[in-house]
Amino acid sequence: xxxxxxxxxxxxxxxxxxxxxxxxxxxxxxxxxxxxxxxxxxxxxxxxxxxxxxxxxxxxxxxxxxxxxxxxxxxxxxxxxxxxxxxxxxxxxxxxxxxxxxxxxxxxxxxxxxxxxxxxxxxxxxxxxxxxxxxxxxxxxxxxxxxxxxxxxxxxxxxxxxxxxxxxxxxxxxxxxxxxxxxxxxxxxxxxxxxxxxxxxxxxxxxxxxxxxxxxxxxxxxxxxxxxxxxxxxxxx
Amino acid sequence: xxxxxxxxxxxxxxxxxxxxxxxxxxxxxxxxxxxxxxxxxxxxxxxxxxxxxxxxxxxxxxxxxxxxxxxxxxxxxxxxxxxxxxxxxxxxxxxxxxxxxxxxxxxxxxxxxxxxxxxxxxxxxxxxxxxxxxxxxxxxxxxxxxxxxxxxxxxxxxxxxxxxxxxxxxxxxxxxxxxxxxxxxxxxxxxxxxxxxxxxxxxxxxxxxxxxxxxxxxxxxxxxxxxxxxxxxxxxxxxxxxxxxxxxxxxxxxxxxxxxxxxxxxxxxxxxxxxxxxxxxxxxxxxxxxxxxxxxxxxxxxxxxxxxxxxxxxxxxxxxxxxxxxxxxxxxxxxxxxxxxxxxxxxxxxxxxxxxxxxxxxxxxxxxxxxxxxxxxxxxxxxxxxxxxxxxxxxxxxxxxxxxxxxxxxxxxxxxxxxxxxxxxxxxxxxxxxxxxxxxxxxxxxxxxxxxxxxxxxxxxxxxxxxxxxxxxxxxxxxxxxxxxxxxxxxxxxxxxxxxxxxxxxxxxxxxxxxxxxxxxxxxxxxxxx
Numbered sequence: 001x002x003x004x005x006x007x008x009x010x011x012x013x014x015x016x017x018x019x020x021x022x023x024x025x026x027x028x029x030x031x032x033x034x035x036x037x038x039x040x041x042x043x044x045x046x047x048x049x050x051x052x053x054x055x056x057x058x059x060x061x062x063x064x065x066x067x068x069x070x071x072x073x074x075x076x077x078x079x080x081x082x083x084x085x086x087x088x089x090x091x092x093x094x095x096x097x098x099x100x101x102x103x104x105x106x107x108x109x110x111x112x113x114x115x116x117x118x119x120x121x122x123x124x125x126x127x128x129x130x131x132x133x134x135x136x137x138x139x140x141x142x143x144x145x146x147x148x149x150x151x152x153x154x155x156x157x158x159x160x161x162x163x164x165x166x167x168x169x170x171x172x173x174x175x176x177x178x179x180x181x182x183x184x185x186x187x188x189x190x191x192x193x194x195x196x197x198x199x200x201x202x203x204x205x206x207x208x209x210x211x212x213x214x215x216x217x218x219x220x221x222x223x224x225x226x227x228x229x230x231x232x233x234x235x236x237x
Numbered sequence: 238x239x240x241x242x243x244x245x246x247x248x249x250x251x252x253x254x255x256x257x258x259x260x261x262x263x264x265x266x267x268x269x270x271x272x273x274x275x276x277x278x279x280x281x282x283x284x285x286x287x288x289x290x291x292x293x294x295x296x297x298x299x300x301x302x303x304x305x306x307x308x309x310x311x312x313x314x315x316x317x318x319x320x321x322x323x324x325x326x327x328x329x330x331x332x333x334x335x336x337x338x339x340x341x342x343x344x345x346x347x348x349x350x351x352x353x354x355x356x357x358x359x360x361x362x363x364x365x366x367x368x369x370x371x372x373x374x375x376x377x378x379x380x381x382x383x384x385x386x387x388x389x390x391x392x393x394x395x396x397x398x399x400x401x402x403x404x405x406x407x408x409x410x411x412x413x414x415x416x417x418x419x420x421x422x423x424x425x426x427x428x429x430x431x432x433x434x435x436x437x438x439x440x441x442x443x444x445x446x447x448x449x450x451x452x453x454x455x456x457x458x459x460x461x462x463x464x465x466x467x468x469x470x471x472x473x474x475x476x477x478x479x480x481x482x483x484x485x486x487x488x489x490x491x492x493x494x495x496x497x498x499x500x501x502x503x504x505x506x507x508x509x510x511x512x513x514x515x516x517x518x519x520x521x522x523x524x525x526x527x528x529x530x531x532x533x534x535x536x537x538x539x540x541x542x543x544x545x546x547x548x549x550x551x552x553x554x555x556x557x558x559x560x561x562x563x564x565x566x567x568x569x570x571x572x573x574x575x576x577x578x579x580x581x582x583x584x585x586x587x588x589x590x591x592x593x594x595x596x597x598x599x600x601x602x603x604x605x606x607x608x609x610x611x612x613x614x615x616x617x618x619x620x621x622x623x624x625x626x627x628x629x630x631x632x633x634x635x636x637x638x639x640x641x642x643x644x645x646x647x648x649x650x651x652x653x654x655x656x657x658x659x660x661x662x663x664x665x666x667x668x669x670x671x672x673x674x675x676x677x678x679x680x681x682x683x684x685x686x687x688x689x690x691x692x693x694x695x696x697x698x699x700x701x702x703x704x705x706x707x708x709x710x711x712x713x714x715x716x717x718x719x720x721x722x723x724x725x726x727x728x729x730x731x732x733x734x735x736x737x738x739x740x741x742x743x744x745x746x747x748x749x750x751x752x753x754x755x756x757x758x759x760x761x762x763x764x765x766x767x
Contacts, residue, residue, distance in 0.1 A: 046767075051618035053763060074621035085612035087535065089542035097523050101531030102620050111523055118520065128518030 001026050002048065002154055002187065007057035009043050009209075017043040018054070019209040025154070025187050025202070028180045032200035033189040036234050040209040041189040042082075042158055048187065049079040049156050061154055075103065078147035082159035084139055088132035092123065092142050095131060099146045113149040120171055121145060136163045148175060155179060157188035161195060173199055197226045207234055240343055244351035249358065270686050270702045277705035280712065286370040293374035302378035303474060309371020310392075310473075311466040313364045314400045315436070319429045320363055321356070321404035323544050324695050326412055328356045329405060329498070330505045332693065345502035350495045357401060362700060364397045388473045388480055398487040399465055402494050409498050412505050425544035426551075434555055528622050532630035539609065540602060540634060545695045546609075550602050554642035557597035561646045564589050565653045583654055584732035585723075590650045591667055591739065592719040597642045598672040599715065601679030602635040604707035607762075608688045608697040614767035624759045628680060635676035643668045663736040667718075670743035674714060677750040679707045684754075684761040718742060 002025040009018040018040045025031040035041045046052035048059055050066045050073060059066040066073045087095055093114070100110040118124040121141040131139060140163045147155060155176070161169050176186050176199065190196055196203055197217065203226075204214035212233045213220050221229045293305035329352045338348050372389050375381070411421075465483065472480030498505070526534065540546055564586055610617055617627055647668060651661050683703040691697045698704065718739055726735040 049619050051615055051767060071621045071623060074619060077619075079615070079619045081615055084615075086616070087539065087613060090535070090538055091518075093518065093520065093523070094538070098531050098535055100523070101526045102528045102622060104528070107523060107525045110525075111520070114523070115520055124520060125518050127520060 001062060002185065003058070003060050004044075004048065005058040007044065007047060007054060007059065009040075009047055009052065009054040016209050018047065021057070021206070021209070021211050023204055023211065023214060025185050027153075027183050027185055029201045030176060030180055030186045030199055031188070032196035032203040033187065033206065034191075034193065034196055034203060034230060035189070035206035039206045041206055043209075044206065045079075045156055045158050045187070045189060049077055050074055051079075076153040077156060078150045078152035078154075079156045080143050080147045080158065080160060082162050084143035086131045086139055086143060089130065091130055092118075092127040092134070095142065096127070096146055096149065100149065103150050105149065110149065113151075114145070117145040117148055117175075120175075121168060137165060137168065140164055141168060144172060148179070151179075151182075151184070153184055155184060155186045155188075157186065159190060160188055161190065161192060193226045193230060197221075205230060205233055241347050241351050241354075244338065244343065244348065245354045248351060248355045270706065273706045273709060274702050277709045280709065281366060282370065285366050286373065289370040289374040290377075293371075293378050297378040303375065305378065306371050306375040306473065307467060307470040309367050309375075310396060310470050311463055313367030313371075314396065314463060314466050316363050316367060317360050317397050317400045318404055319433060319548075320360060321401050322408060323425055323429060323548065324693075325356060325401070325405045326408040327693065327695070328352060328359070329409075330412065330502070339503075345499040346495055349499045349502055353402075353405070353491065353495065356405070357398060360397050360401055361393070365393070368393055368396070382475075384475065385473065388475075391484075392469060392473045392480070395484050395487055396469055398491055399469075399483065402487070402490040405494055405498075409494075409505065422542065422544055426547050429548055430551060430555065433552060434559070437556055438559055528620075529626050529630060532622065532626060533633055536606070536630050536634045540638075543609075543694055543698070546602070546605070546698050549698050550638060553599050554597040554639055557593050558642055558645055558649075560593045560596065561590060561649045564593060565649060581730075581732070584726060584735075587650065587654055587656070587660065587664070587732060588719065588722050588726060588735060590646065590654070591664060591722070591736070592715060594643055594646045594664075594668040595671040595675075595715040595718070597646065598635075598639050598675040599708065599711050601675050601707055601711065602638060603631050603676050604679035604683050604704045605697045605701060606631045606634075606680065607683040607765075608691065608701055608703060609694055611689050611691060611694075612767070614689055614765060618765070618767055624762050625755075627762070628754060628758070631680055632673070632676045635679070636672055639672050639676075643672055659733065660736070663733070663740055667736065667740050667743050670740070670747045671715065671718070674743065674747040674750050675711045677747070677754050678710050678714070679703075681750065681754050681758050682707045682710065684758045684765075687765055689765070689767065714746060718746075 002023075004021060004023045007018055007021045008016070010016050021040075021044060023031075033041050033044070043052065047054045048066070050070050053067075061073055061076050064073045064076065087098075090098065096114050096118075097110070100114075105113075114127075115124070118127055121144070123138055123141050123145075126134065126138060131142065134142065144160070147157075160172060164172065173195075176188075180186060200217060202214070202216055203220055205212050205220070213229070217226070220226070289305060289309060292308060293302070296302055296304040296308075329349065332352065468479055469483040472478075472483055540550075643665075647661070647665050650656060650664060656664065686701070686703040686706065688697055688701045688703065691701075721742060722735040722739040725738050726732055729735065
């Protein structure tokens with residue numbers, strides 16, 4: 001279970017990016033994080049995966065703190081940016097192997113998982129090529145595979161559907177559901193409200209660094225559409 | 238023309254980070270960094286100035302005082318050729334913002350021309366180190382007129398264009414040759430390395446024999462092999478016709494290249510990507526490694542995939558071996574008299590050898606290794622590995638690259654100076670400590686001054702603040718240690734004692750750098766925003 005308690009993050013010039021934000025993500029849950037550009041989604045996510053420090057608050061995953069025990073914390077998670085810059089001079093398989101080595105995944109398991117997911121995403125025959133030769137979508141798929149093969153307790157995705165073709169998007173959604181059935185939880189940000197509506201168990205809406213709504217989909221939207229609720233909340237001063 | 242100016246201006250502001258100085262509030266660390274950068278620039282200029290002065294004096298004593306200018310032009314042009322052969326293709330055809338610029342209402346000619354201007358501006362920063370000192374030294378040993386200074390200033394802007402465009406043409410055609418990518422990378426490293434090494438060997442080994450040999454062989458040959466350098470040298474000296482022809486040819490080449498290469502601008506760019514895809518991979522087996530080994534392999538792959546990075550690092554160690562052989566050749570002298578003291582030449586050579594071995598670690602890989610993570614920093618920062626493991630993998634690669642050269646130099650010293658066991662042990666220990674310390678200093682300074690938002694890796698490797706500042710500190714360490722050991726030897730006439738003191742100081746420096754990296758460096762790494 002991911003617990004974010006009273007998280008606040010201020011950038012150097014005094015700009016408050018995240019202001020006293022709290023949320024919980026239970027095991028087996030898909031949690032959608034919605035907000036306009038610059039609302040603080042990526043900052044929150046980066047704090048949650050331990051790549052950005054913060055002034056106030058607490059972030060724990062199964063009671064392991066991202067500040068006090070970052071290594072153990074990170075062993076449980078996988079993170080994917082919206083525009084993954086990968087090691088362009090490595091081949092696809094070298095990159096996956098690198099990730100597996102870091103996470104200590106055994107030889108047989110990695111072979112099986114890489115084979116499975118590379119085949120599903122149809123990039124198995126490209127794994128021997130340099131990442132620099134990949135298209136944006138292929139890089140996105142490779143980064144996704146590198147996240148999935150870790151079988152993380154928490155998968156954190158920043159705009160995961162950007163750059164994916166419809167088939168790949170469908171596959172990602174299916175894999176997300178499958179991972180949740182196995183006990184993992186997924187925390188992802190998105191601009192696409194339809195995706196959030198179809199996929200998420202819980203959602204949170206962030207505006208100017210503050211949470212303005214959170215709960216189950218039904219709790220947040222009631223009998224309105226998610227788009228209407230979102231527009232009302234972000235336009236309300 | 239207006240659009241070209243706009244693109245050139247934007248490129249310039251972006252790649253040189255101009256906004257950091259003028260638009261942002263400057264904090265203390267930026268000011269300190271800027272001052273250190275300025276200081277390093279002055280040190281490098283001073284080094285080239287002294288070098289040029291020594292040759293200027295030698296030329297002057299031999300009745301050819303004007304040759305130093307020819308030397309500056311020729312060496313500057315050679316430096317540009319080496320640089321342009323390796324980087325022009327990526328500067329002109331595979332740059333970061335290709336898609337963005339091509340999507341704008343700009344013609345290929347405008348984009349390419351703006352890139353060429355960017356390439357020329359970048360190369361001025363190399364050329365100035367050779368040209369400016371040679372012009373100043375020329376003016377010391379030769380009478381100069383107002384016309385000379387006008388032509389010399391114009392020459393600075395004109396001279397680099399010719400070699401640069403010729404290399405761009407070569408690079409452009411090489412881009413069409415479908416050779417194995419790995420072979421291409423190896424050639425990009427080996428050819429300039431061999432070229433520069435041979436040049437260095439010629440210069441250093443002929444310098445010691447006779448002045449006539451230097452004058453008649455090396456630079457006469459250089460002038461013969463690179464005649465355009467000699468041609469414009471005569472132009473700057475006052476032959477207006479030479480100057481005009483060189484300028485016209487340069488500008489004509491620039492225009493021709495722009496028109497010619499822009500016709501296949503898209504094709505060349507597409508070829509760079511298309512060549513690499515095989516699509517025939519079959520996953521059969523994988524290797525399992527420890528996280529640290531895996532990080533290290535990743536570092537090594539990144540390092541060897543960038544020819545500029547390799548060249549920048551490898552030349553120092555290669556030069557140190559050549560200098561070692563040069564120093565050892567002096568062994569015929571048994572004693573050297575300094576003031577009233579008669580010193581054992583073998584001991585002097587031994588102390589010089591330590592300084593030489595230390596030179597091999599000067600151009601550190603680590604001083605740009607954090608910056609080169611660039612937008613990929615999110616991968617490292619989100620991995621469940623200790624920051625110390627990341628540091629060890631970066632420092633380890635630096636040590637591993639330099640280590641063979643340290644050992645070769647040590648072996649040369651042991652064999653030719655017939656070192657005793659204790660002397661050999663001290664030599665190796667001091668050398669290793671300096672290599673480790675320099676690697677740590679490079680990494681630490683890069684953590685203080687990271688540049689993750691670079692347009693091209695060459696910018697980080699060749700002219701980032703971190704690289705220049707590291708150079709100052711590694712120089713201070715190496716020459717400070719050498720000075721202390723030599724002063725100690727002059728006072729005590731005891732080489733072993735001098736070496737022991739050097740070892741002690743090197744050990745302290747190493748421990749201090751480790752402490753700094755552990756305390757401040759780790760914190761800085763965690764604070765890097767990616």
